[in-house]
Amino acid sequence: MQNDRPAVRLWIDGVGCWLISRSQRLTVGSMQPASSAIRSGGEASSSEHIGIFSDLRSRHASFSREDGSFILEPRGRVRIGNVDRNSAMPLSNEAAIQLGDEVVMKYCLPSPLSGSARLTLESGHRFANSLNGIILLEKTCLLGAGSQSHIVCKNWQRDIVIFERANNLFCKVSSRESSTENGSGEQQEAPQVLECRPGEILSGEDWSFHVEAIDLPAV
Amino acid sequence: MSSSRIANGHPSSRRAERASKNMKFTFAPESRPLEGYTIKRAIYRGGFGEVYYALSDAGREVALKLLQHNSDVELRGVQQCLNLSHPNLVTIFDVRQDGDGDHWIIMEYIAGETLDATLRRQSSGMPVESVRSWLRGLTDGMAYLHSRGLVHRDLKPANMFMENGVVKIGDVGLSKFIAPSRHSAQTQSVGTVHYMAPEVAKGRYGREVDIYAIGIILYEMLTGKLPFDGESTGEILMKHLSEPPDLSPLPPRLQPVIEMALRKDPKERFSRVEALQRAFEEAVLGVSPPKSTEEVPAAPGHARVPDRDGKQDAGFVQLPEGRPSAKKGQKGCATSCGPAPGWMKGVAFGGLGLLVMGTVFGWDLSFPMVVSILFTSGLITYSRSKKANRKTKLNQARRAAAVNVSAPQPPPQNLRRSWGTTGDLLGSMFLTVPIAAMLITCLAALKPSLLGGASSLSDIDPANLGLFASMTILSSWALITIPFSVLRAPEHRFRSISRYHYGLAGLFVGVVAYLIEQYLMVSDLGTPSRAIFSRLGDQSLFIDGVPSWIGFMAFFATLFSFANWQEMSSPRRKDRFSISSVVGVGFVAWLTTTVFAFPTQFGLALAVIIACVTQLSSPFDDWRSKQKSRKVA
Structure with a gap:
C-alpha cells in the first residue's frame, strides 16, 4: 500500500525550508541510521520520523492527531512547563516542550481559523533535512507576513493558503487590491489556485517556493 | 495574474529562469550554477549580490553568493579573506566562476x-x-x-x-x-x-x-x-x-x-x-570606573524585566544604587569605601580630624581615639556589607533584567579634555613648588615641632626642612603624573588606577627620600611611633633617630597604596579641594605609623601637606559648572 499523503518540503525563497506533514503520526528524535529509512513511495508506515541533531532517543516523542487536535506521546524524557510528562497529553497553544536535557520545541497554533500546528526548535538545535520548522497540516496552512501565518514570510505583500483537497495539495494566492495607473479607481485581482505538485516552483511578484517530495524515515 | 508555475526547475533551463520576469532571484531552486552545488532556495539579495542556500553533492550546507558587479575591488577583497579563520567570522571556502563568467563566493552557511x-x-x-x-x-x-x-x-x-x-x-x-x-x-x-x-x-x-x-x-x-x-x-x-x-x-x-x-x-x-x-x-x-572619570551625575538606573516571551515588561525594576556612575553626587569607589549615610561619614571624619589634631598638638585623646577607631571599623563594615549587598542585587538584576536607565542627564558635550596635555602636566608640576613652599612655611610658623621636634621657627633644622619640602614636591609630582600617564589615552579614561601603580611609586619615593635624607645628613626626625613592626626581617625601620631606607619605603608605599589619590589628582574630581580627602590621607598616614615605625608627627604632617599640595596644583576641570551653564543655555 502506498502512502497517499506524503510529506512535502517547501523551499521558500528568503524564508527557509518547511515540512508540510500530513501523516497521522509524526515522531521526533535523534537522527536515524539510513538503513532504517523507508521511502515514502514504499509501504505505508504508521509514523514519519523527523531527526533532530541532538542527544535524544531515536524515537523521543510523537505527535498524533485526534479529533482535530494534536496529542503528544512521550517516549523519552519530556517536560512541559517544568513538569515531567510521562503519558499522552493534548497540547495547548504556545507550549514549550523540552525534549531530553537541552532541546526545546515550541508548539504553536498561530491562526484561530486553522487547526494546523507549527513546530519549531527554540534551543538552537536544528532539524534534519535542512528544515526550519514543521507544519502539522490540518486542512489549511497560511503563508504570509502576518503574525497569524503558520509560516511567516516577512516581505510578502500577499498571503498564500495551502490546503488539501482529495489528498492533493493546492495553494491559493489571495487577491489584492491595486490602484490603477491614474489612481482613478481600483481593480480587484481574483484569487488563483495552483496545485502544489512535487518538483514544481511556484512564484509571484515577490514570492517563490519550490515544492519537493521528501523521503522521511518511517518508524 | 502575477503568479506562475515553473515545472521542474532543472539546471538546463537556467537561462530561461534568469529571464523569467516573475522570479525575484536570478537562480531558481535546483539550479547548479557551480559544479558540485545545488541551489535549494534563495536567502536574500544584498547590495553586493544574491545569496543562496545550497547543498554540495556530499550534503554540506553552504551559502553561495553571486557577485553581481564583479568589480576587481570586490574580488580582491574576497580573496584577501579566503584564508582567514576565526570562530566569529563567517568562513569563506572558495571563490569560483560559473559558465557565464560570474563570480561566486562559497561560504559557511549560518542558520542562526x-x-x-x-x-x-x-x-x-x-x-x-x-x-x-x-x-x-x-x-x-x-x-x-x-x-x-x-x-x-x-x-x-x-x-x-x-x-x-x-x-x-x-x-x-x-x-x-x-x-x-x-x-x-x-x-x-x-x-x-x-x-x-x-x-x-x-x-x-x-x-x-x-x-x-x-x-x-x-x-x-x-x-x-x-x-x-x-x-x-x-x-x-x-x-x-x-x-x-x-x-x-x-x-x-x-x-x-x-x-x-x-x-x-x-x-x-x-x-x-x-x-x-x-x-x-x-x-x-561598574568595575571601579573612578569617580573622577565620570562624565555625568546620573539618576539611578532602572532595569526592565523581560517577561516569559523575552519581551520587556512595562514596569521598571530599579537597579540597586551605588554603581559609580549611577548615583548623583556619590563618591567614587576606586579605592574608597562604599556608600554610607552622611551622618556616619560626618562623625567618622570628625573623629578622625580630632585624632589628627590631637596627635599634632599633643592632646590626650585616648578616648576619642578609641571611639574613632571603633566607629571607623563600624563604618567600613557597614560599607562593605552594603557593597556586598549591592553586588548581590546587581547580579540578581543582571540575571533577570535588562538595564534601561530612565531620566538620563544630557550627555557631556566636551569629553575630549579628559587628562589635559603635557603642558598642563608641566604647569601643574611647576605650580607644586610655590604651593608647597607656602604651606610648609605656614606649617613651620604654626607648629615647628612637626618638622623634627623643633621648639620654634628658628630651631628648625634646615636638613629636616629640606627633606620635608623635597619629599612634598616629589610625592606631589608622582601623584599628579600617575593618572596623567596611565589615563592619558582617551579610551583609558574609564579605568581606575591600580593600587599597585601607586604602591610602586611609593616605593620609588621612599628610596629617593632615604637618599635625600643621607645627602642632607638628617639627624633627628622625632620619636618613632610605637608600631606593630619596628623591623622587617633583619632590617630595622628606624635607626639613630631617622627612618632607614626600608622604613621610608614601607611608609610611602603604604601611604600611596591606601589613600585615594586618584580622587585628589583627577581633573574631573568633584571639588577642586576636598577637606575630607585630606583628613582621609591623615588617617591613612596615622594608621601607617601604627603599623610601621616612623616619626608620627613628621609622617602625619608630610601626608597632609602632600594631599593639600596635590589637590591645589593638579589640573581641575569644573565640568559640573559647565554642564549647568549648558543646561541653562
Missing part, C-alpha cells in the same frame, strides 16, 4: 538569526546582557580582522548572526586593506548609510570606520533606534557628518562610551575595538 531580526523582535532595545554577548563576539572577530590589517567597511545588524551563542560576522569579503597612513586608497562609497562613518564620504577607511559602525550598532541594540535617521540618504549622511548623536535614550553610564565611539573625527574615537569593549564592560559592570 541575524541581529537585524533580533532587533525587529525587540524594538524597544535589547537587554544589556544580550548586548554584551553580541559585543564580545563582535570584538573578537573584528580584533582578529584588524590584526590582519583588514577593515570590514560594512558592519551592520544584517551582517551579524548568532548561532548557538556564537556571534558570526558575515560579508568579510568586502573588507579591504587598511591604508598604512591616510586611509585614502579608495574613494568608492561602500557600506550601509546608517552605519557609515563620516570619513567614508571622503573615501577614508581605517579601522575607526568599523568602530563607528559598532558604536551605531550598540546604540541601536540598547535603544532600538538609530542615532542618525532621516527621509533620504543625503539627510542621514549629513547627520553623520555634522550632527551630534542624541545620547539621552542611553543609560547614563554608557553615554560617554557611545559618544566616544561616534566621534566625527576618527582620531578621537577608540583606537581599537578592544578598548571600546573594555570601556563598555566597565561602564556596565
Whole structure:
C-alpha cells in the first residue's frame, strides 16, 4: 500500500525550508541510521520520523492527531512547563516542550481559523533535512507576513493558503487590491489556485517556493 | 495574474529562469550554477549580490553568493579573506566562476538569526546582557580582522548572526586593506548609510570606520533606534557628518562610551575595538570606573524585566544604587569605601580630624581615639556589607533584567579634555613648588615641632626642612603624573588606577627620600611611633633617630597604596579641594605609623601637606559648572 499523503518540503525563497506533514503520526528524535529509512513511495508506515541533531532517543516523542487536535506521546524524557510528562497529553497553544536535557520545541497554533500546528526548535538545535520548522497540516496552512501565518514570510505583500483537497495539495494566492495607473479607481485581482505538485516552483511578484517530495524515515 | 508555475526547475533551463520576469532571484531552486552545488532556495539579495542556500553533492550546507558587479575591488577583497579563520567570522571556502563568467563566493552557511531580526523582535532595545554577548563576539572577530590589517567597511545588524551563542560576522569579503597612513586608497562609497562613518564620504577607511559602525550598532541594540535617521540618504549622511548623536535614550553610564565611539573625527574615537569593549564592560559592570572619570551625575538606573516571551515588561525594576556612575553626587569607589549615610561619614571624619589634631598638638585623646577607631571599623563594615549587598542585587538584576536607565542627564558635550596635555602636566608640576613652599612655611610658623621636634621657627633644622619640602614636591609630582600617564589615552579614561601603580611609586619615593635624607645628613626626625613592626626581617625601620631606607619605603608605599589619590589628582574630581580627602590621607598616614615605625608627627604632617599640595596644583576641570551653564543655555 502506498502512502497517499506524503510529506512535502517547501523551499521558500528568503524564508527557509518547511515540512508540510500530513501523516497521522509524526515522531521526533535523534537522527536515524539510513538503513532504517523507508521511502515514502514504499509501504505505508504508521509514523514519519523527523531527526533532530541532538542527544535524544531515536524515537523521543510523537505527535498524533485526534479529533482535530494534536496529542503528544512521550517516549523519552519530556517536560512541559517544568513538569515531567510521562503519558499522552493534548497540547495547548504556545507550549514549550523540552525534549531530553537541552532541546526545546515550541508548539504553536498561530491562526484561530486553522487547526494546523507549527513546530519549531527554540534551543538552537536544528532539524534534519535542512528544515526550519514543521507544519502539522490540518486542512489549511497560511503563508504570509502576518503574525497569524503558520509560516511567516516577512516581505510578502500577499498571503498564500495551502490546503488539501482529495489528498492533493493546492495553494491559493489571495487577491489584492491595486490602484490603477491614474489612481482613478481600483481593480480587484481574483484569487488563483495552483496545485502544489512535487518538483514544481511556484512564484509571484515577490514570492517563490519550490515544492519537493521528501523521503522521511518511517518508524 | 502575477503568479506562475515553473515545472521542474532543472539546471538546463537556467537561462530561461534568469529571464523569467516573475522570479525575484536570478537562480531558481535546483539550479547548479557551480559544479558540485545545488541551489535549494534563495536567502536574500544584498547590495553586493544574491545569496543562496545550497547543498554540495556530499550534503554540506553552504551559502553561495553571486557577485553581481564583479568589480576587481570586490574580488580582491574576497580573496584577501579566503584564508582567514576565526570562530566569529563567517568562513569563506572558495571563490569560483560559473559558465557565464560570474563570480561566486562559497561560504559557511549560518542558520542562526541575524541581529537585524533580533532587533525587529525587540524594538524597544535589547537587554544589556544580550548586548554584551553580541559585543564580545563582535570584538573578537573584528580584533582578529584588524590584526590582519583588514577593515570590514560594512558592519551592520544584517551582517551579524548568532548561532548557538556564537556571534558570526558575515560579508568579510568586502573588507579591504587598511591604508598604512591616510586611509585614502579608495574613494568608492561602500557600506550601509546608517552605519557609515563620516570619513567614508571622503573615501577614508581605517579601522575607526568599523568602530563607528559598532558604536551605531550598540546604540541601536540598547535603544532600538538609530542615532542618525532621516527621509533620504543625503539627510542621514549629513547627520553623520555634522550632527551630534542624541545620547539621552542611553543609560547614563554608557553615554560617554557611545559618544566616544561616534566621534566625527576618527582620531578621537577608540583606537581599537578592544578598548571600546573594555570601556563598555566597565561602564556596565561598574568595575571601579573612578569617580573622577565620570562624565555625568546620573539618576539611578532602572532595569526592565523581560517577561516569559523575552519581551520587556512595562514596569521598571530599579537597579540597586551605588554603581559609580549611577548615583548623583556619590563618591567614587576606586579605592574608597562604599556608600554610607552622611551622618556616619560626618562623625567618622570628625573623629578622625580630632585624632589628627590631637596627635599634632599633643592632646590626650585616648578616648576619642578609641571611639574613632571603633566607629571607623563600624563604618567600613557597614560599607562593605552594603557593597556586598549591592553586588548581590546587581547580579540578581543582571540575571533577570535588562538595564534601561530612565531620566538620563544630557550627555557631556566636551569629553575630549579628559587628562589635559603635557603642558598642563608641566604647569601643574611647576605650580607644586610655590604651593608647597607656602604651606610648609605656614606649617613651620604654626607648629615647628612637626618638622623634627623643633621648639620654634628658628630651631628648625634646615636638613629636616629640606627633606620635608623635597619629599612634598616629589610625592606631589608622582601623584599628579600617575593618572596623567596611565589615563592619558582617551579610551583609558574609564579605568581606575591600580593600587599597585601607586604602591610602586611609593616605593620609588621612599628610596629617593632615604637618599635625600643621607645627602642632607638628617639627624633627628622625632620619636618613632610605637608600631606593630619596628623591623622587617633583619632590617630595622628606624635607626639613630631617622627612618632607614626600608622604613621610608614601607611608609610611602603604604601611604600611596591606601589613600585615594586618584580622587585628589583627577581633573574631573568633584571639588577642586576636598577637606575630607585630606583628613582621609591623615588617617591613612596615622594608621601607617601604627603599623610601621616612623616619626608620627613628621609622617602625619608630610601626608597632609602632600594631599593639600596635590589637590591645589593638579589640573581641575569644573565640568559640573559647565554642564549647568549648558543646561541653562
